[in-house]
Each structure stands twice: as structure tokens, then as C-alpha cells.
Amino acid sequence: MTAVQDAPVRSRSMGLSTWLYRRPRARLAALLAAPVLWLALAYFGALFLLLMTSFYTVDDFTSLPVRAFSLDNYQTIFSNPAYVKVILRTVAIAASVTVIAALLGAPMAFFIAKVVPRRWRGLMVALVVTPLWASYLVKVYAWKTMMQPETGVVAWLLNPFGLSGPGYGVVAVTITLTYLWLPFMILPVYAGLERLPDSMLDASADLGARTGRTLRSVVLPLVYPSIVAGSIFTFSLSLGDYITVQIVGSKTQMLGSVVYGSYTTDLPFAAAMATVPIAIMVAYLAIVRRTGALDSL
């Protein structure tokens, strides 16, 4: 530092640099100020406002929120069987998507991490990742053409067996959402399996376990946290969807579509409805945390 101080000419930036160098807290404040302010105002503040709005009511004539605390919106949601049904249907779809994605994704991840020769691994991962970059809407659109009743690809495949496709509805929504979020399941499970040393599998085999036993007693418990990590994505993303259900869901309603249908006319109600998936996600994370899966991530 003496060299700097003895320097005959000290430019302004040098002065600032020295000042910053000596004050790590000032450096930290300078780094944090803009992003934290932005997130606090634009997002967190808005989220808080939204939660507040859910306790307001709406003026029937002006469609504007009236600022008086009430639980009316929540009461409407939970006393109306139609809305309860929508919530249950959404959770059921999100849960099915998660289970199907795990059943399809985990073997795929295992295949890439432990079966395929090392030099093919990069290619296989790229094959799984590439569809992530294809547009969300294009993928939903692809399933719209796949599931189209009578003239769709699925119907065409099933016709020779005397079957017709499921058409648009809950099944189409579940398949499409599974398709959309599958890579979010495969990637964390693959990452988890890659960290799992081959020697453990060899040890299990040396101790006399057959393949099935090794998979059940060694691999599954060790990749379970990764599957849970993937399930957070697949569950949360399915829970908040309102586009897919509009395109391939026929008249099916999900939480998101109720919010989408009501936010212009009754913002407090839409806000209350949007609080439901937040509450479900918080509950899901709490359950997941209890299993201890989050600790080992």
C-alpha cells in the first residue's frame, strides 16, 4: 500500500479504489444496493401487495378493489365445490405429472450416468437438454397436433387397435405437462447419479446383491434426494400452468386458468386463488424437508 500512497499523481479512480479497498462493508453495500432494491420493490413488494389484495373485496360497479379486510374471497373459494374441485384437480394433475416424470426420467438418467459408455454421455445429455430450448408454446402446440381427436397422431396410431385417442382433456394436459417438465426431472437425477461412485455399486455386487437388489437398496436411497429436487420443479411448474390447459385441456379448469379468467374483473379473488398454489408449494416443501431430502442436496 505504501507504494500507492507515495505515488506522486493519484487519479480520482485510484482514490476511490483505495477507499473501497479499505472498506469491505461499503463494497458490499455498493454491490447489493441496486439488485436488492429492485427485487424488493418490483417483486417482493408486489407479492406482498398481492397477498394483501386477497383480503380485500371488489366493488360490484367499478370492479376496483375496496380496501377493507375480509376473508370473503377465501370463503368463496373453499365453500364453492366447483373451486375446491379445481384445486383438487390441479394438485392431482401436478402429482401425476411428477410421478410419471420420475418413472420415465429416473431410468433415463441412470442409463446416461451408468450404462452408456462415457464418450456418449455428453451427446445423451445434449439430447435431453435440447428440447428445453424449444419454445414452450411450440411443445404445447406439438401435443395439440398429437392429441387432436380422430385426425391426430395418437389417434392414428391407436386406430388399428380399434381404439381412439383420449382427445383433449385432463389426460392430454397431464401428458403435455409431463413432456414439458421431464428434463427438469432427468437433469438433477443425472447429476445425483454422476456423484454416486461406481465402487458402491461394485461393492454391492461383490457382497452378492443382484442388479435388482442393488438398484433398490443402494441406488434408489442415494438418488432419492435428487428425485425430490426434480419433483419440486415438476410439481411447482405444473401447479402454476394456465396456458397448456387452455390449448389441450378442452374445457378443463386448473388453478391458473381460474386466476387468468378473473384477474381483470375481480383482482382480490384472483389474488386469493393465486395464494392457493403458494400455500400448496410451502406445504410441499415442508413435507419434503421432513423427509430430510433437502439436507443432502
Next chain:
Amino acid sequence: MTLSRPAKWAFGLMAMVCLAFIYVPLVVVVINSFNASQVFSWPPQGFTTEWWHAALTNPGARSAALSSVLIAGAATLFALVMGSLVAFALGRYSFFGRQTVSLLIILPLALPGIVTALALRTAFKPWLGTSWEWFGVAVGPTVIAAHATFCIVVIYNNVIARLRRMGTSPEEASMDLGAGVFTTFRLVTFPLIRPALVAGAVLAFGLSFDEIVVTLFTAPADVTTLPIWIFQSLFRPNQGPVVNVVAALLVLISVIPVYLSQKLSGDPGHAGGRM
């Protein structure tokens, strides 16, 4: 590892089923863009390139694509600055509230899309009528701000991972040799985190370019991004063939970012940066 032969075959078979599930719909979209029939039906009726010509000269699709590129570019730049700042703060300092800040950054992407969309709409309500004209297309500041907000986490994840791997010794060495805070950043830190910035930027750009859930809630009425254009066209039957071509085109160009990020990271197993 030692797997029995039938087990290997079983896993191989399951992986093939999975890959077929992933790729058949995309292949159908591409084949379908050459389908001669005006309304969709499978199998295709005949081969034509007429729709490709119609789509590539479609003014609506072209200006929507330009609008998406501009919005994604602006959102990425904004997120690059914000995300790097946070990554440095959290990666290089420990302070009270560190966990809270890291939660705050992840929230816009972790909460269900509809929640983020509605929250951002509430925040940006006063500016929803404002739109700028860039290069002849309408661009919404509210959309840029909304996209940037959930892109911050992507940049943050890439930069902080890089900072952790790189440690503090290169910077300390630079400072010991007499370089100031800014010189060290310019000559040492920045070149070292550049790959992470590029990987994060590619990911953020892709995320914004493709976004529909938040966009529908935050776009001013005169702003049409490519996803909004596709979404609206899906409900107009006579647009069908043109949508097919745009969809096929988007499937085909999705190879570019994967190629880019694999090339940039130099690690074939690490594709597409970090979500």
C-alpha cells in the same frame, strides 16, 4: 459397473422409449410444416414449401420475432448487471440476511408462474400503457422489467458457481501486485468470469425469448412478442399452416443455444448452463 445383461437391455429400452417420447412430437411439428393440407390432419396429405414462403414473409410473425429479440436482449443486459452484482455480494462476503437475499433471487422462478405473473402485473400496473418503439416495433418496458426479474437468478447461478470454483487467490495476487479494486476487476476477475456470464446470458436470453406466462400478464396492448403471436394465432384456424412453420423453425433453431453453451463450457456433459 457390473449390470446384468437383461438389466442393461431393460434400461436401454426405457431410455429409447423416453427419447421417442421427447422427439416424436418435435419431428411431427417439423414434418407438418411441409403438409399440403390447410387444416391439420395426420398422416400429411402432400408435400409443399408454400407455407414456409408464406411464414417467412408474414409481417406479423416477423415483427413479433424482432420484438422478442429486442425484449430478450434488453432483459438479458439488465439481468447480467443485477445478477453479477448479487453473485459477487453473496459469493465474496458473508453478512446478516445472506440467506434471505438468496431466497429473494430464486423466488420469481421458483413460485408457480401464475403467481409471479400476477405479482409483477400488480407492481408494474402504472406503466402498463407505456410502450417504446425500437427499430419499428413496439417494445414494452414492463415486459423487459418482468423478464429481467426472473432472469437475474440464471445469471446469478452461473456467476456464483464460477466465483466459488475460482477462489479468491487470483484477485489477491493481483492486489498484492499493486492493482486497485477496479483494475483487478477489469484485468483479472472479469476475464475469469466471462464464460459464466456468456453461459448465463445465453440461458437468460432463451428464457425471455420463450416466455409466455408472465408476458401475457405484463405486456402492453400493442406489444406482441413471438410467443404472444403464436398464442393468439392458435385460436385463429386460418393461421394454422403459418404457425406450423414458425413452430418448426423454432424447433430447428433450438439447437443453436445448446451448441453454443456446450462449445463455451468446453464440457460436453454440461449443456445449457445452470438453471
